[in-house]
Amino acid sequence: MTLPNDWDWDSLTTLSVPARRLPEYLMALVGEEAEARHRARGVLYCEVANQGHLYSAAAPCVDFLVDRVTAGEGLTTESVSLLETILNARRPGLTAYKDGRPVDVAEYCRARITEILPAILREADTKGIDHFREVCFLIPQLADSCPAVIEFLRRSLSARRADWRDICAEALEEAEEVARTGHMR
Numbered sequence: 001m002t003l004p005n006d007w008d009w010d011s012l013t014t015l016s017v018p019a020r021r022l023p024e025y026l027m028a029l030v031g032e033e034a035e036a037r038h039r040a041r042g043v044l045y046c047e048v049a050n051q052g053h054l055y056s057a058a059a060p061c062v063d064f065l066v067d068r069v070t071a072g073e074g075l076t077t078e079s080v081s082l083l084e085t086i087l088n089a090r091r092p093g094l095t096a097y098k099d100g101r102p103v104d105v106a107e108y109c110r111a112r113i114t115e116i117l118p119a120i121l122r123e124a125d126t127k128g129i130d131h132f133r134e135v136c137f138l139i140p141q142l143a144d145s146c147p148a149v150i151e152f153l154r155r156s157l158s159a160r161r162a163d164w165r166d167i168c169a170e171a172l173e174e175a176e177e178v179a180r181t182g183h184m185r
Contacts, residue, residue, distance in 0.1 A: 008097040012057040014047040014107060019057040026064050029079050031103035041078035048082070049089035054106060056096035058086045062109045069116040074123050077131040083113055084138040114142055121152045129164060132156075143175035144182050150175050 012019035025047075026105035065079050075083075086109050094105040115153035117139070124135040136153070143149040153172040157165055177183075 005097050007060045008064075008100075009060075011056045012060065012096055014057045015050050015055060017043075017047055018056075018114075019060075022057055022061060023064070026061060029075050029082065030065075030073075033093060034066050037076055037078040039092065041082055044082050045085050049085045054089035054091040054094055054109075056094055056105050058062060058089070058094050059098070059103060059105050059108050059112075062112045063088060066112045066116050069119045075120065076160065077127070077134050079132040080138055084134060087113055087138060087141055110142075113138075114146055119144060119147065122176055125153075125156075132164060133167050136167050140171050140174035140178055141183075143178040150179060163180065 005040040009019050014022070021052060022044070025043050028036040029044060031037060033042075044061065048055050048061050065083060068076060068079075089106075091106065095102045096105050096108075097103065098108075120135060120138070124132050135176060139149045145146070150172065153168055153175055157168045160168055177184065
């Protein structure tokens with residue numbers, strides 16, 4: 001994978017590795033080998049959104065995953081988990097430069113994830129419970145801007161087995177709160 005030229009990679013912040021090393025972890029994150037995906041997810045978690053603290057390198061990572069979905073390739077459970085971590089992280093005013101223009105990283109990531117939300121929801125219906133769980137962790141925060149979240153969760157709640165319904169019920173409660181108040185507790 002080559003680096004996209006639209007980001008100023010040298011200015012992107014991570015926790016400890018240079019941002020230019022992230023593509024190798026992104027490729028492992030979406031690869032075939034489960035252990036490599038798990039390791040890559042752990043590294044990327046620390047590098048782009050560690051313990052609720054967002055780093056600017058999250059933006060091109062989101063771009064990579066959105067581009068995969070747009071190209072018709074699915075997301076791994078680990079990549080959905082990374083998107084959830086990025087979406088939940090905060091750092092007001094964090095800026096990165098794309099095509100020489102400043103971009104608010106949190107807003108940019110949220111908008112890009114919202115773009116692929118319909119595909120994420122479709123895919124959640126076709127994969128196992130672990131993938132479904134990660135989708136249910138990801139989507140509640142998007143309920144205030146995307147009514148499809150609550151529709152999906154309500155439909156899933158009535159159509160799923162008991163173990164899946166518990167996951168869905170919790171996500172639905174959070175999504176309804178976000179739709180009502182604009183944020184989770």
